[in-house]
Amino acid sequence: MAPRLLLAIESSCDETAAAVIDADLAVRSSVIASQTAIHERYGGVVPEMASRAHVQRIIPVIQAALEQAGVSLSDMSAIAVVTQPGLVGSLLVGLTAAKTLALVLDKPLIAVNHIEAHLYACRMHAARDVFPAVGLVVSGGHSNLYDCPSATGFELLGSTIDDAAGEAFDKVAAMLGLSYPGGPSIQQAALRGSAKAFRFPRTFIHEHDRLEFSFSGLKTSVLYQIAGTPPQAYDPALLDPQYVADVAASFQEAVVDVLVGKCRDALRRCRRRTLLVGGGVAANSRFRERLLELATTEKVEVVVPPLSLCTDNAAMAAIAWELLAQGQVADLALDVTAGLVRRRSG
Ligand code: KG4
Ligand code: ZN
Numbered sequence: 213m214a215p216r217l218l219l220a221i222e223s224s225c226d227e228t229a230a231a232v233i234d235a236d237l238a239v240r241s242s243v244i245a246s247q248t249a250i251h252e253r254y255g256g257v258v259p260e261m262a263s264r265a266h267v268q269r270i271i272p273v274i275q276a277a278l279e280q281a282g283v284s285l286s287d288m289s290a291i292a293v294v295t296q297p298g299l300v301g302s303l304l305v306g307l308t309a310a311k312t313l314a315l316v317l318d319k320p321l322i323a324v325n326h327i328e329a330h331l332y333a334c335r336m337h338a339a340r341d342v343f344p345a346v347g348l349v350v351s352g353g354h355s356n357l358y359d360c361p362s363a364t365g366f367e368l369l370g371s372t373i374d375d376a377a378g379e380a381f382d383k384v385a386a387m388l389g390l391s392y393p394g395g396p397s398i399q400q401a402a403l404r405g406s407a408k409a410f411r412f413p414r415t416f417i418h419e420h421d422r423l424e425f426s427f428s429g430l431k432t433s434v435l436y437q438i439a440g441t442p443p444q445a446y447d448p449a450l451l452d453p454q455y456v457a458d459v460a461a462s463f464q465e466a467v468v469d470v471l472v473g474k475c476r477d478a479l480r481r482c483r484r485r486t487l488l489v490g491g492g493v494a495a496n497s498r499f500r501e502r503l504l505e506l507a508t509t510e511k512v513e514v515v516v517p518p519l520s521l522c523t524d525n526a527a528m529a530a531i532a533w534e535l536l537a538q539g540q541v542a543d544l545a546l547d548v549t550a551g552l553v554r555r556r557s558g
């Protein structure tokens with residue numbers, strides 16, 4: 213019997229992605245067209261330009277995913293598409309492509325939540341059931357902690373009250389004159405710096421009942437360190453490289469301390485023995501190191517996917533297989549949602 217295959221489409225932000233995944237979660241292909249080169253000169257994603265780039269790329273990306281998997285559209289059993297959260301114009305491009313394919317091929321259409329897909333990437337990486345678990349998604353737009361009783365049950369424990377962790381990396385990188393996206397360049401600069409050079413704030417770290425994040429105080433504190441209080445105009449290109457490395461390392465350590473601390477608080481509160489971590493910031497090597505330490509000290513299992521499954525991709529939308537098994541098929545009136553809509557646990 214021919215394997216059952218899923219075509220998954222992701223266009224929620226600045227990556228146009230498509231993947232072919234079989235029902236055993238083997239990734240047959242995963243194609244990602246990054247728009248970093250388009251947005252880097254602006255220091256962030258420009259929504260209008262992102263939508264336009266998705267329109268240009270979506271069909272070639274889907275074609276490449278099918279070609280690399282050595283399959284054709286008629287081999288697909290279902291079409292999955294990320295419909296939330298994200299940039300509305302960007303999401304609509306993926307949704308329109310997915311609806312068209314589902315209609316023409318007469319295959320089920322499955323709506324996927326991008327944040328839940330980031331956590332499902334852990335399930336794919338582990339290649340076995342990892343639920344129940346606590347889940348942390350740390351990306352450019354979100355810093356969310358979840359209790360995950362099952363593969364499709366996500367109960368939000370808390371999120372950020374201001375900036376997301378990835379956003380803080382991107383903004384501090386800009387202050388230091390480092391390139392966009394900020395996470396990888398801060399990580400790189402931090403290698404040459406001292407994490408103890410500056411003591412930056414770690415908001416809520418001692419409030420163990422509070423499963424929330426706040427990174428705007430940290431960001432302001434970094435700005436005051438660089439530009440003085442009140443901040444004076446400065447040219448980031450003229451900052452001393454060793455100073456940049458020290459600020460980067462000290463900032464990174466503050467973010468990692470908070471993220472690891474809140475994971476520990478959530479694991480204890482929910483009495484879970486497994487921690488799943490996803491999203492672009494989970495690619496951070498210092499964070500990954502500290503998560504390994506947490507696994508030892510708390511005697512829990514920590515699952516962090518490889519880098520290719522941490523940053524945005526379509527393969528993680530394989531959560532659609534779980535949703536399909538539960539009969540969660542969308543109709544063609546399906547729409548996108550910019551913000552996060554909480555699904556009841558299943
Ligand atoms: O999940 P993602 O690829 O896209 C969103 O859904 O937002 O996350 C992108 C974010 C960016 O803010 C980027 O700076 C951050 O992830 N990031 C990192 C690293 N790689 C990407 N942050 C810290 N360290 C990294 N190595
Ligand atoms: Zn993401």
